[in-house]
Amino acid sequence: MRDPFDGLAFRPADILLPQNCDYTKWSVVACDQYTSQPEYWQEVEELVGSAPSTLRLILPESCLDGPSVETDIMEVNNTMTRYLREERFRTLPASLIYVERRLDNLRLRRGLVGMVDLEQYDYEPGAEAQVRATEGTVMARIPPRVAVRKNAPLELPHVMLLADDPEKTVLEPLSARKDQMEKVYDFDLMERGGHIAGVHLLIDGQDKDLAADRVILAAGGAGRMYPYTTNPPVATADGLAVAWRAGAQVADLEFYQFHPTAMAVGEHFLVSEAVRGEGAVLLDEHGHRYMKDIDPRAELAPRDVVARENFRVMQAQGGKPVMLDVSPMARENPDLASFLAHRFPTIDAYTRSLGFDWSKEPIPVAPAAHYYMGGIRTDLNARTSIPGLYAAGECARTGVMGSNRLASNSLLEGLVYGRRAGLAAVADGDDAVWAPEPFLNSATGAVFDHAPIALAAPAATAAADDTAADKVWDRTRIQNTMWHGVGVLRDEAGLKTAIAELGQGLAAANAQADVNADGAASSVEALENRNMLTVGYVAAIAALARTESRGAHARTDYSEPVDNWAHSVAYIKD
Secondary structure, three states, X not given: OOOOOOOXXXXXXXXXXXXXXXXXXXXXXXXXXXXXXXXXXXXXXXHHOOOOOHHHXXXXXXXXXXXXXXXXXXXXXXXXXXXXXXXXXXXXXXXXXXXXXXXXXXXXXXXXEOEEOHHHEEOOOOOOOXXXXXXXXXXXXXXXXXXXXXXXXXXXXXXXXXXXXXXXXXXXXXXXHHHHOEEEEEXXXXXXXXXXXXXXXXXXXXXXXXXOOOEEEOOOOOHHHOOOEOOOOOOOOHHHHHHHHHOXXXXXXXXXXXXXXXXXXXXXXXOOHHHHHOOOEEEOOOOOOHXXXXXXXXXXXXXXXXXXXHHHHHHHOOOOOEEEXXXXXXXXXXXXXXXXXXXXXXXXXXXXXXOOOOOOOOEEEEEEEEEEOOEEEOOOOOEOOOOOEEEOHHHEEOOOOOOOOOOOHHHHHHHHHHHHHHHHHHHOOOOOOOOOOOEEOOOOOOEXXXXXXXXXXXXXXXXXXXOOOOOOOOHHHHHHHHHHHOOOOEOHHXXXXXXXXXXXXXXXXXXXXXXXXXXXXXXXXXXXXXXXXXXXXXXHHHHHHOOOOEOOEOEOOOOOOOHHHOOOXXXXXX
C-alpha cells in the first residue's frame, strides 16, 4: 500500500497530549514563541504558578539573549524529562490533529499538527528545499533554537508551515468531516487567547495494519513494572511481551539490574555513583551509616551490593527510603552548595526543583529498576527464533551482559546490535537461519544444551474471597506485586505468591484482550499493563526456578551461586 506522505516533509507524528491537568494553564498562547514582550510572560507566570504547563517546556523569545540562557535550557530539558517520568502525557501514535483556533475577534485559524522533517529545512535565502524560511525569519534566533533542541527529550510544535493550496484540498475537507473524528481537546486559552479545539485525524478514516517482510523490535526495557525505576514511562515491556506472545524464545528474565540510588520522590531521577565516589554516605532513619557494617568498601561497594542493602534497610523501616548525605564532601569543599552545582549540575538542579537543598540536608533515595539483562533471545546478527523478526537494545537478550551488566555497556550493545539488526534485515533472504550462540556453563565451560522450557498462559481462577478476581489490574498493583515478590531480594514464598497473583492478573488481561479483539478499543494503559503482567509472570517463574543467587538475581533462601546454574535458560510460550 502506497504511503500517502511518501516524499513529503510533513507527515504524521507520535503526538503527546497532556492528561490530568488544567488545560488553560497548560496551554501558553505564545507557545510558538513569537513574542518578545517580557510583561506577557510575567502575566503567564503569575497565572500558571506551580501547575504543569508548556511554560516550563519552552524558552520564550525574551529569554534567548538572557544572561542565564544555558541554565534556562537545562531547566527546560529537565522538566521535559520529569513530565515524561510523571506520565503527564498520553500518546496518539502516527497521528495528525486538525486544529481550529477561534480568536477573540472571532476570526478562525485552522491547521494541522504533525511532524516536520527538519533535515529538509533550509533557511538560507533563495533555498528551494521543501521547508524554507519566510522573509520574516530572524536568522539570529536559529542557533539558540538549535541549542534548545540539542538535548531535549521532547519536540514541541513551534514550527509553523504555510502552504499554498488554491484548490482548498487540505483543510477545508477536514473541516467538513471534523464532527466524524475523535475530539481530543476543546477549551479556552489563557490570557485572552481565544478558544482552541482539536480532532484526531485517521488517515482514510481508519486504523491500518502494515505488513512487513522484516520487523526489528527496539522497544526498550520493562522498568515500569516496578514502582521505583530510572526508566522512562514508555518502558512497559511492550516489545518483549509481543515477541513472547508470538512464540519467540526469551532468556535471562530473572536478571534485572537495580541501581542503588535513585530519588525516592518525584520522577526517581538517578543519583549517580559519582556522588558516593565524591564522599556521600548512606544513612538509615536513625542516622546510622550502615554500609560500613556490610562491606569494607562501604558506599563504594558494587552497585548490586549497595542496592540489596538499601532494600533491606527500607524493609526494616517499613518501606521508608534511605537517606543520602553529601555533607562529608564539605571537608574538602567548604562552599558545598557551589561545589555541588558545579560538579553535579543536573542532579543539583533536579533535587532543588523538588524543594531539597542537599547541601544542607540528606535526600531520600531508593534502589530502582535500571536495566534488563534478559529479553528476546537473539543470535549475533540480532535474529530471533521467529523468521523475519529481529531485536536490538534493552528488549533483546544478546548474551553479552551475562547476569550483571557493566556500566555503559548497554549503549555499546545498542549501537552494535542495532546496526547488525538493520544490516541483517536488509540482507537476509527467506532462507536465513537463526544461529544463536549455545548456552555455556561459565563455571565448567560445558555446553548447556536444552530445549526451551515451554510455559502455558495462566488460566483464570476465581478466588472465593475475591469478587474482583476477574478484573484487569491497575498499574499500582502490578508494580507493588513485582517490587515485593520479584524485586531486589527474592525468596520461594514471595515468588510463589507473585506467580499466583500475576498469573491471575494476566489471565484477566488476556481475557479482556480476547473480548476487545472483536473491535472494542483498549486504552494504551490497559495494553501496557497486559504486557507488564506477561513479562512479570515469566520473570517470576524463571526466578523461582533459579535456586541460587547470581549477579542481579538475589535470593535470601539461596544466597550463594551454584556452579550447576552458571548458564542461561530459555523459555517459550506453550
